[in-house]
Amino acid sequence: MASNSANVHPSLNPVKPSLEEFRMHNASLPISRLNYDILIDIFMLNTVTDMKNRHLPSQTTRRSSQVCHLWRSIMLNYPMLWAASVDFEDHTPWMKQVVARSGSVPFPDIVVPSLSVYFLNHGLPRLRKSIIVREDNVLDVIPDLLYLFGDNVSEEMVAWVTPYLYQCRRFFIKISKRHWKHILENILQPLPILHTFSIVIKGSQQTQDSFELPEDLFSNHAPLLRVLDLRGCACHFSSPIFHTLTSLAIRKPSSPHLPTGRGWLEILGNMKDLRKLILICAFTPRDDDSATASMVSLPHLKTLVLEGDNSSCSEVFTHLDFNFDSLEMINVQCNKIRLDDHFTSTISCIHHHLNSSRITRDGLTVQCTPTGLKFDQKGICSQTSDRTYLSFSWFGSFSDRNIMAIFPSFMSVITRSCSEVTLLQLDFVHSAALQDSHIVEILSISPKVEELFIMMDYTLHRLLPILSLNPQDNPNHTSLFPLLRTVILEYVRLGEGNFYNDISTEFVAFVRKRSLMGSQIKEIVFIKCEVAKIITVELEELGVHVTNL
Template identity: 25%
Template sequence: MPANSWTPIHVLNTDILLSIFTMNADIFSDRHAIHTTRITSQVCRQWRDLMLDTPSLWARLLDMEALYYISAHEWWNELIRRSRDAPLWIRAYSALHANRTDRSKHLRQLFIDIIHGNWHRIQKLYIDDHYSGFGLSLAMLCFPAPQLEDSDGFLPKKTAHAENHDQKREITPIFAGHAPMLRTSRFRGHTIADQHAPWLRNLCSIELDCEYGLRDALAVLSAASRLQDLKAYGIVEGYVSRPLPTVSLPHLKYFQYHGFPQPCATLLDHTIIPLGCSLTIQIVGYNIRELAQEIQRKLISVFNIFTDYVERYLQANIFNAIHICYWSNCSISVGMQNCVSGRMPAQFVPSAAQHFTFKSG
C-alpha cells in the first residue's frame, strides 16, 4: 500500500517507529507478536524496508507456540534468515503439541537446530513447561553463552537427589563456566555443579528447587552476592556433616520460600538479608503421622526467625499503613507502606501508622 505523506503516522521519524515496532515484537508480553510484526511489515514500502533492515526485530520472535500455527514451514527458516546475527529471544511451550504430529516433529527439529547452531546468539531462553517437547538437555547447555541474559527452563535430572549430595557425582559445568551477561537463572531440575563459576556473581535473580540441599544452596548463594530476587522451592536438609556457612545478600529485594519448615528455618538462619527485603514464606508438606510436638517445634523455629526479621524491620522504618492478613489454616502476612526510612526507637513506631487493616479467616 503506498504511503501517504500527509498521514500523521508517516510523519514519525525512524527512531520513534523502531521503538513502536520493537515494543510490539515482544513474545514474552504478547503472544501475537509474530502476527503483529508480519502485518506491520506489509503496511507500506517504507516500513517494510525499515523493518527488514532491523534484524533485532525478527530475532525476538522465536515463539515456538506461535510458529506452530503458521502453516508455511518456509516462514520458520525465513524468520531465522531475517534475524541475521542479532541476539535471539526464544520461547517454547508445547503442552498443546503433546501429540507427535508431523508439524510438531518439524518444529521440534527447528528448535534443536536453533539451539545447536545459534547457542552463542541466544539472549533470552524461556521453556515454559517441563513436560514440554522442547525440553533442554544438560549437554545442550555445556557451551559458552556469551549473549545469554535470561534463562528459564527444566532440565532432566542428571544429578543425585539433594539427600545424597555428599556422595561423589559427575560434575558438568553449565555454560562451560562462561556466561558473562547472565542476570536471571531459573533452570529447574538441575543443581549448579560449579559453585565457583564466575557468572554467578553477576546474577540478579535465581530460583533454587528440590535438587538443592542446604549446603549446595548456601554455596551458590555465597557466590551470587549481588542477588536481588531469590526464590527457593522445596529445598531439602540433606546430610549436614559440618557447620553450615552464613551468607550475606546485601542487595536482596525479594525473598520467597516455599517448602518444608526445617530447611526454611535453617536457610533463613544462615542468610543475612537487608531490612528492606520483601520476605514471603509458605510452609507445605505437613505429615499428619508426625508427632504434634515435632511439627510445632519446626514451625516455631520458622516463626521465631520471621518475627525477629519483622521486629528489626519495624525498628528501622517509618510507615503510615499496616496490613495484616491472617488465615488460621494456612498463612499470615504483614504488609507495611513506607513514607520514609531511618533509624528510630521501636516504641515510637506505632504512632507513625495512620491506617490499619486486618483480615482473617
C-alpha cells in the first residue's frame, strides 16, 4: 500500500501537499525524464500552425511553460521558442513580453495582421495548404491569405513591428495606403538575414498616388533575400539585391515607372535561379517596335503567371526559355487582344511547347465570355504523379466584341493537346457571339470524354439542343461523347422557376435519348443546384444514380 500511495497525485491526498511534494511527484513521471533536446523539439513542433490539429502556437507555448518548473526553466532558456511563436494578435503587454523573451535571436516569421484566427476557422476548408510549415515553397500561402482575409492594422502596430525587420527572416505585412510612410522609414537599413519580403497595400489602386520602394532598398544589402512578393507597390527591380531571387511576384503595382515587356526580359536575365514568376498588370505598354528582344533562360522555373496587355504578355512569354514539362503551373492572360503579330507569336509558341510535351492531359475546362476565350488543362506528368495546371486566356474590350475572330486559333491549341481528355468542363457565361457551330467544334474535341461538367443555366440551355441531336436525324452530325457516363451540373435550376422554362424537360429527354441509343448515362451529380423532386424521380426511373451536393 505504501508503494502505491507514492504514485498518487499529491492533489488527491487528504493532507495538503507541499510545493516540494508536487515537484517530487512531477519529477518521477516518465515525461519528466525526457532528454532536454527532445522536449525542445516537441515544444518547437507546437510553434507551427497545424490546421489538422488546430491550436494557437503562442497560447500553446505559454501554457506549456506553466506545466511544471522543469518545463518553464527549459523554455525560458530557449529564446528561439518564443521568437517562433510570437503572434501579433495577442494583447500588447504579452506580445512585448514574448519579444523580450526572444532576446536577439531571429524571428522566423513576422505576419501582420496575424492569421491565427483564419487558420483555426473550420469554415475555410479550401485553404491551399493543410499545414503551414516553415518551408520556403509552402509559405506562398501567407500573402494570399493576407490579401483575402487580413484585417486592418493600426498605425501603432505598423510603427511597432517594422523596426524588427532587421531581426526577421520572413516578413509579411498588409497595410493601408495611409501607413506607407512607416514602411519607408524602416527599409533603408541593411537586412543581412531577410529571406522573404512581402507587402500587400490595401486601396493602392483607388488612388493616383505612386507606391514605390526606394532605390537604395535595404541599403543594397540583403544577401539572403530569395522571395519578393509585392501587391500594390513597385520597386527598382533591376537592383542587384534581386539577382538571387528564387520567387518574384508583382501584382498590380501603383507606379508610373513599370518596365515594358522587353524591360522585364532584361531584368529577368539576371535572375537565373527563379523558380516562380508572377507578373500581374505590372507592365508599361511599349511604343517602340523596332528593337528585337533576346531570349532569356530560366532553367529552374516551376510557376509562370502573366497577366496584362497582349503585347507585353506575348513578348515576355515568347522570349522565355524554360522546360515546359517541368512547370507545375502556367497561367497566361492576355488583355486587349487583337489579331496581330503578338497574338500569332503566342499561339505559335504554345504549339511549340505542346508538340514537345510528354504530359498526358486528363481534364479540360473551356470558358467563353462576351469578351473572352479561356481554357484550363490539368495533366499528369509521365515521370511522376505530380499534377500540372495549364491555363491560357484572351480577352478583348467591351467596345470590341469580335472575340470569336480568334476562335480558330483558340481551337487549334485545344485540339492539339486535348484529344485524349476524359473530363470536359464548360462555362459559356452568356456569350452571345458563340454560335452552334462553335459549340459543336468544342464538343468534338475528344471522343474519350467520360465526364461532362456543365456550369450555370445558360451553358446547359445552349448545350442541350446540340447534345440531343441524333446522328440518324442528321447524317452530317457525328455522335458526341460515345463514352459519356457522368454528367455534373453546378449552379443549375431544374424545375419550377427556371428562367429557361423548358430546360428541365429537355434535360430529361436528353438522358432518355442517350439510354435509347445505347449510351446510357450512369450518374448525374448536382452541385449547389435547385432541382425539383419530380426531376430526380424521373432520372432515377431511367436507371441514373443521382447525387446532390
